[in-house]
Amino acid sequence: MEKNEIVRLVKERSGTDARKCMKCGKCSGRCPAYHDMDIKPHQFVSYIEKGEIDKLMQSKSLYTCLSCFACVERCPRGVAPANVIEAVRQEVIRQQGGNKIMAETVPSMIDETIPQQLLVSMFRKLNK
């Protein structure tokens, strides 16, 4: 029951309709992080449709997706794989103990060159 509810929430938050996917693989073909992913963009779309949320929540792709939106741009069916990945990542980091980076670690990352934009976006992607 709880698992079904997580699947429902993730689908809702993604704002995309996974049922429209025709499994052409164009999203994964264009993905610049493809080789650094265990579960590929097109698989995120099909796994969420099949309700396989546990696998997705453990996927390392949640942290290698670059949020470049190339998969969204390429999909001929108007599906947004990046949004599914983001919705799953949110589900992971919103849970107790789910943060992947802590505020205390950020100051040690600051140096002469690193832009604020990088630190803020990283923090907002990996901490709730």
Add this chain to the structure above:
Amino acid sequence: MKFSYYPGCTLKTKAKELDLYGRKSLEKLGVDFEEVKEWQCCGAVYPVSRDEVATKLSAVRTLASAKQENAKLLTLCSACHHVLKRVNDDMKNDDNIRLKANNYLGLDEPYQGETEVVHYLELLRDYVGFDKIKEAVVNPLKGQKIAAYYGCLLLRPSETLKFDNPENPSIIEEFIKAIGATPVKYPFSNECCGAYVSATNKEIAVKKSTKVTDSAVANGAEKIVTACPLCMYNLTENGNKKVPVYYFTELLAEALGVKE
């Protein structure tokens, strides 16, 4: 026509050249602009999850303040532009987000996405015109071979950004021609640099940025131009270190003779 200029955090700290030369060039080109009063951070990333409202509020405040000034909102950093443009789209088209954001902010008049968000490059193309820029150039960058680097945030998703052709953009190449230089064609101008992942997984950023810079060099580029401080960081720190990267406003200021 009046523009409310939104610099954002990074342009006041690590990307001062992007801001400084951007302003100087606008003054030279006679554009009527004023910095947004009491602006706040845009949020740096667009919150994709449909249930995120609080993380969009600072962007809504900026958008509403431009509306109050009766001005278009002028952006320069690619990330700020991306966030402000997409949040604006939500305020126009997503009833749920609009309702909740307005309930929270309690503005005198509800904000409904009325502000037009214009990127600096769009201003050059659509409001000033590249022909006018060509005329204003006093120091053409003749003979320089420059590669345009778009990255992701200005272009995608094109359905909302409506910036340029997302697969084959040309606005920065047009800009390069306008300042008298020669644009270099190479296949990775809209490929990702590695983005924020470079902070936690440097290896990926090195792979991505090296691919971009290698390709630019192989096609004869002597310089790369970008509008994004994060791209600047990755291409410079994680690229092949064989080609210098500049903010496009710096080259614009140089061509217009306002760079000291």
